[in-house]
Amino acid sequence: MGEDTDLTGDVVSDTHERHGSGTGGERAARRDEAVRAAVEQGLLGPGSPLVGLLDVTGIRESAARLRAAFEEVTAPGTPVLHAFAVKATPLVPVLRLLREEGLGAEVASPGELALARAAGLAPARTVLDSPAKTPAELREALALGIAVNADNPQELHRIDAMMRSAPSRSRLGIRVNPQVGGGSIEALSTATATSKFGVALRDEGARAWVVRAYAERPWLSRLHAHTGSQGIPLALMAEGVAETYRLAEEINRRIGRPQIDTIDIGGGLPVNFASDETAPTFAEYARVLKRTVPGLLDGRYGLVTEFGRSLLAEHGTVVARVEYAKSAGGRPVAVTHAGVQVATRTVYAPGAWPLRIAAYDGKGRRKEGPEVVQDVAGPACFAGDLLARGYPLPLLAQGDYAAALDTGAYYFAHHYAYNSLARPGIHGFVRDGAGGVVFATVREAQTVEEIVAESGGAHTDALTILDAPRRR
Numbered sequence: 433m434g435e436d437t438d439l440t441g442d443v444v445s446d447t448h449e450r451h452g453s454g455t456g457g458e459r460a461a462r463r464d465e466a467v468r469a470a471v472e473q474g475l476l477g478p479g480s481p482l483v484g485l486l487d488v489t490g491i492r493e494s495a496a497r498l499r500a501a502f503e504e505v506t507a508p509g510t511p512v513l514h515a516f517a518v519k520a521t522p523l524v525p526v527l528r529l530l531r532e533e534g535l536g537a538e539v540a541s542p543g544e545l546a547l548a549r550a551a552g553l554a555p556a557r558t559v560l561d562s563p564a565k566t567p568a569e570l571r572e573a574l575a576l577g578i579a580v581n582a583d584n585p586q587e588l589h590r591i592d593a594m595m596r597s598a599p600s601r602s603r604l605g606i607r608v609n610p611q612v613g614g615g616s617i618e619a620l621s622t623a624t625a626t627s628k629f630g631v632a633l634r635d636e637g638a639r640a641w642v643v644r645a646y647a648e649r650p651w652l653s654r655l656h657a658h659t660g661s662q663g664i665p666l667a668l669m670a671e672g673v674a675e676t677y678r679l680a681e682e683i684n685r686r687i688g689r690p691q692i693d694t695i696d697i698g699g700g701l702p703v704n705f706a707s708d709e710t711a712p713t714f715a716e717y718a719r720v721l722k723r724t725v726p727g728l729l730d731g732r733y734g735l736v737t738e739f740g741r742s743l744l745a746e747h748g749t750v751v752a753r754v755e756y757a758k759s760a761g762g763r764p765v766a767v768t769h770a771g772v773q774v775a776t777r778t779v780y781a782p783g784a785w786p787l788r789i790a791a792y793d794g795k796g797r798r799k800e801g802p803e804v805v806q807d808v809a810g811p812a813c814f815a816g817d818l819l820a821r822g823y824p825l826p827l828l829a830q831g832d833y834a835a836a837l838d839t840g841a842y843y844f845a846h847h848y849a850y851n852s853l854a855r856p857g858i859h860g861f862v863r864d865g866a867g868g869v870v871f872a873t874v875r876e877a878q879t880v881e882e883i884v885a886e887s888g889g890a891h892t893d894a895l896t897i898l899d900a901p902r903r904r
């Protein structure tokens with residue numbers, strides 16, 4: 433890990449890059465304006481105590497930075513498809529916004545594929561990865577011309593049969609696990625020796641199998657690896673990509689022609705949850721790739737990327753009203769409406785997923801005052817439902833708002849139905865150019881009628897009726 437430390441040092445010295453010319457500060461300013469406007473416009477209030485907000489300007493900026501970062505390091509004319517990992521923020525309007533910004537989509541389930549299609553993403557700009565694709569899913573993807581990365585030999589054999597019966601325009605590849613090791617979060621480390629994803633490249637006979645698989649299938653033209661998400665150091669991510677590139681080179685050499693013409697390097701750029709500074713940046717990662725795997729970027733290969741969290745996380749804020757402010761055992765506790773249902777990872781694994789909390793007063797203005805160590809609790813009925821514990825903030829009072837920052841990916845769009853708590857509404861926002869903020873509904877808040885319907889409301893008597901014949 434010595435090299436990793438060096439890389440971090442390198443990153444830290446690059447102050448212009450770190451602060452992105454002050455865009456972190458701009459983003460924070462837009463966020464404060466949006467919270468205030470949400471209160472003023474009634475999106476947030478006593479009757480609507482929880483919302484998700486998405487910074488449209490910020491999302492566009494991140495997409496532009498991603499494109500620019502790879503344009504800077506690739507040979508002119510290199511085809512690069514940035515396929516947004518839909519699982520990070522599975523919302524149709526977000527996918528449409530990213531489509532407008534030139535991005536495609538990486539999907540991993542029938543639901544995600546349907547979202548991408550609803551957003552109008554072209555099949556050729558959609559990539560299907562998932563470790564458990566059914567024959568029906570594979571058939572649909574091949575019929576539509578969606579790119580597919582086969583996870584394992586059994587899946588490849590299914591694709592073989594389908595390719596024999598009906599030719600497809602789909603770009604096809606195999607996902608490999610370069611087994612370069614894990615990061616700080618075990619659950620998100622996909623390149624460990626025993627990861628469930630892809631063909632484990634260093635296992636006995638695996639590399640030879642992959643080489644043969646390509647030699648026997650002229651239609652296999654891509655190679656895919658995704659080394660992990662949040663918690664993976666840049667150097668390890670680059671090592672996973674380098675390992676994949678070396679395999680592509682070996683395969684093309686053995687076959688005697690550039691059959692693999694595109695390498696899918698996955699996503700996984702970590703997000704800084706500790707401040708408003710974007711770190712690491714797409715530009716830094718692209719430069720690390722340039723240094724570690726120059727051959728990948730010299731124009732012989734097209735590229736696919738699959739970033740999720742790094743595109744959306746910092747552009748989302750979940751804001752919750754403080755319903756009650758109390759004290760227990762000498763510690764102030766703000767009981768809010770945001771807990772395990774919108775911040776599941778943080779509540780269940782607070783050590784791995786700490787969130788920053790910002791305090792706003794009842795009018796949505798940033799709260800001033802001395803910091804007081806307090807707990808910010810959610811509404812769910814278990815003691816561990818805390819957004820933050822022992823957190824220093826201006827003392828939250830009844831009617832104030834607590835905002836969980838950087839929650840635009842894998843948080844409020846990933847509702848967890850504990851206590852039948854409703855999915856909050858999500859609103860996108862932009863400055864209106866006249867000192868105000870305008871909002872657009874991205875997703876309506878779930879109603880209690882919908883909760884009943886989704887909880888078997890149409891089958892009230894299903895179980896009592898089932899019981900009757902036995903009682904008779």
Ligand SMILES: *Cc1c(COP(=O)(O)O)cnc(C)c1O
Nearest residue numbers: 517658661699700738739740741
């Ligand atoms: C989750 C996932 C991604 C996106 O990861 P991020 O950390 O959100 O960038 C990309 N590719 C695959 C195959 C994934 O499973």
